[in-house]
Amino acid sequence: MDTSSLGISYHAILPELITATAAIAIMVGDAVARKISRRTAGLLALAGCAGAAVAVFSLWGETGPAFYGGMIINDPLRLSFAIVFLAVSTLTVLISIRWIEDEGLPAGEYFALLMFATTGMLLMASANDLVMIFLGLEITSISTYVLCGYRRQDIRSNESAVKYFILGSFSTAFLLYGIALIYGACYISGAHPAATTNLQLIRERIADGALFSPRMLMAGAAMMIVGFGFKVATAPFHIWSPDVYQGAPTPVTAFLSTGSKAAAFASFSRVFILTFAAASVMGSPELRELQSAWTGVLAVMAILTMTIGNLVAIVQTNIKRMLAYSSIAHAGYALMGIVARDWQAVAFYMIGYAVINIGAFAVIEAIARRGDIRTSLSDYSGIGFRSLGLASVLSLFLLSLAGIPATAGFVGKLLVFKSAWGAGFHMLVVIAVINSAVSWYYYLRVIVLMFFSEPAAEFNPPSLTKSLGVALVIMAIATFYLGLLPGRALALLENAKNQATMIVAK
Amino acid sequence: MVPLSWYLILSAALFTIGAVGVIVKRNVIAIFLCIELMLNGANLALVALSGFFGDIGGQLFVFIVMTVAAAEAAVGLAIIISIFRTRESLNVDDADTMKL
Numbered sequence: 001m002d003t004s005s006l007g008i009s010y011h012a013i014l015p016e017l018i019t020a021t022a023a024i025a026i027m028v029g030d031a032v033a034r035k036i037s038r039r040t041a042g043l044l045a046l047a048g049c050a051g052a053a054v055a056v057f058s059l060w061g062e063t064g065p066a067f068y069g070g071m072i073i074n075d076p077l078r079l080s081f082a083i084v085f086l087a088v089s090t091l092t093v094l095i096s097i098r099w100i101e102d103e104g105l106p107a108g109e110y111f112a113l114l115m116f117a118t119t120g121m122l123l124m125a126s127a128n129d130l131v132m133i134f135l136g137l138e139i140t141s142i143s144t145y146v147l148c149g150y151r152r153q154d155i156r157s158n159e160s161a162v163k164y165f166i167l168g169s170f171s172t173a174f175l176l177y178g179i180a181l182i183y184g185a186c187y188i189s190g191a192h193p194a195a196t197t198n199l200q201l202i203r204e205r206i207a208d209g210a211l212f213s214p215r216m217l218m219a220g221a222a223m224m225i226v227g228f229g230f231k232v233a234t235a236p237f238h239i240w241s242p243d244v245y246q247g248a249p250t251p252v253t254a255f256l257s258t259g260s261k262a263a264a265f266a267s268f269s270r271v272f273i274l275t276f277a278a279a280s281v282m283g284s285p286e287l288r289e290l291q292s293a294w295t296g297v298l299a300v301m302a303i304l305t306m307t308i309g310n311l312v313a314i315v316q317t318n319i320k321r322m323l324a325y326s327s328i329a330h331a332g333y334a335l336m337g338i339v340a341r342d343w344q345a346v347a348f349y350m351i352g353y354a355v356i357n358i359g360a361f362a363v364i365e366a367i368a369r370r371g372d373i374r375t376s377l378s379d380y381s382g383i384g385f386r387s388l389g390l391a392s393v394l395s396l397f398l399l400s401l402a403g404i405p406a407t408a409g410f411v412g413k414l415l416v417f418k419s420a421w422g423a424g425f426h427m428l429v430v431i432a433v434i435n436s437a438v439s440w441y442y443y444l445r446v447i448v449l450m451f452f453s454e455p456a457a458e459f460n461p462p463s464l465t466k467s468l469g470v471a472l473v474i475m476a477i478a479t480f481y482l483g484l485l486p487g488r489a490l491a492l493l494e495n496a497k498n499q500a501t502m503i504v505a506k
Numbered sequence: 507m508v509p510l511s512w513y514l515i516l517s518a519a520l521f522t523i524g525a526v527g528v529i530v531k532r533n534v535i536a537i538f539l540c541i542e543l544m545l546n547g548a549n550l551a552l553v554a555l556s557g558f559f560g561d562i563g564g565q566l567f568v569f570i571v572m573t574v575a576a577a578e579a580a581v582g583l584a585i586i587i588s589i590f591r592t593r594e595s596l597n598v599d600d601a602d603t604m605k606l
Contacts, residue, residue: 138574158589159601165582173544180548184555195561246604
């Protein structure tokens with residue numbers, strides 16, 4: 001292989017380069033200047049996100065062959081999900097500045113780790129090789145293990161970190177074993193014998209039916225479903241997430257439940273929709289069988305996930321834990337998009353969910369105060385009129401999570417339900433709609449508690465800082481914007497769909 | 507020559523022993539070692555496939571996996587130390603602050 005075919009292009013990885021540079025700048029700055037102020041670290045992180053967003057827009061529409069020897073690809077899926085990740089990181093930084101000041105924690109490492117996690121997530125979306133997916137996933141995971149345990153003196157934070165670390169590594173091992181099996185399964189003999197982890201080559205070989213062993217591919221795909229299932233917290237692999245989400249610091253919970261979930265969905269779509277599904281349309285009968293096997297498994301997982309998430313959320317007494325179960329249910333809805341092979345719906349669902357879920361956690365963080373002490377549902381009784389602004393935006397976000405029309409949550413659900421219906425999964429859609437109705441109960445309960453019950457304890461309305469206020473306003477506007485005028489975002493994704501089919505057809 | 511399937515069976519056995527260990531062990535350090543066993547089971551499969559197919563990619567991947575596993579160990583042990591400081595126990599059954 002000569003070097004010109006390696007496809008080295010710094011423009012293609014500019015978003016990742018910028019976020020990684022921001023992370024290193026924060027870390028070095030923190031070490032050199034003894035301790036950089038929390039505001040400076042936060043501003044650096046924001047600048048990194050903004051620069052990466054500009055880089056993403058500069059890459060828009062520039063689809064070409066894969067870069068770096070087939071490791072990195074610039075396609076619509078990568079760009080769409082990159083926007084989701086950068087939105088998540090920006091909002092997380094905005095809601096963290098006040099929190100980190102209140103807690104008196106060191107800001108340098110915090111924002112640096114956040115930016116490293118963002119880099120990993122961006123790599124997961126742009127990976128065109130199973131090795132890159134593994135690396136991106138591990139960069140994200142290792143950074144977030146530390147972030148979960150960031151309040152070192154707090155036993156809940158410690159427990160959260162240990163549980164996330166153990167179960168996260170456990171699932172990584174499954175993913176890795178799956179990759180090893182797929183690597184072997186895609187071996188071809190002949191003039192240039194080679195096994196491969198490159199997704200484009202895997203797609204071609206499946207399409208040609210030129211596999212070393214279809215059974216090994218099947219086993220590998222199953223292992224990868226387990227690995228990704230853990231990362232997006234789908235039942236029966238969801239057990240870790242309530243404990244981790246409850247114990248982690250609230251801004252980190254917001255980041256985990258939206259950012260790393262969206263990243264896992266990006267890789268999930270890349271491997272299962274753009275590689276396996278695209279290939280077996282053209283492939284042999286036994287490969288179509290493989291295709292229907294994993295679709296069936298994922299459909300059952302989606303049903304289990306949303307049902308368990310919603311039913312268990314009803315009995316929760318801690319609001320963070322309740323939203324953790326709600327997050328499991330939402331992973332179930334988004335999984336329907338994967339089942340229907342419509343990654344655009346998943347991407348739109350994740351951006352809408354990110355905005356409203358981070359919004360809800362931002363309010364929870366403001367009310368919880370230093371040390372995360374007021375997170376029980378009973379702390380919310382009667383605060384509605386004492387702190388009208390916060391209570392009303394929290395109500396907006398909760399209603400949007402439940403799926404009230406005219407908000408982002410509704411359009412996201414509509415899209416995944418529509419594409420699942422169109423793909424012929426009628427039963428799945430019916431169960432999802434019933435689940436949606438059930439979820440209204442626990443979202444409305446919080447609103448009723450806030451506005452229509454007697455105040456339980458003394459409550460001082462928390463004061464808002466500038467960054468948190470800005471973040472809340474952005475998220476409230478975005479909730480309505482994506483709900484009332486989703487046309488522009490959808491047109492971008494629709495455009496992306498046409499391009500994606502072109503690439504697959506080639 | 508030892509056939510490929512023997513290697514794959516051994517790697518599957520290592521992986522399974524690790525997975526069962528994660529579920530039945532009670533000490534965090536032991537669980538962590540079982541996870542390493544699972545990773546090495548996968549590594550063995552990669553190296554065996556790579557060797558038999560004459561494709562260097564799998565062996566390169568194993569180096570990446572080993573590096574990542576080392577980074578994970580550094581972070582993981584730090585997390586384990588910090589929970590030991592607050593909880594003074596390494597038994598996972600004691601980590602039950604959050605329930606329902």
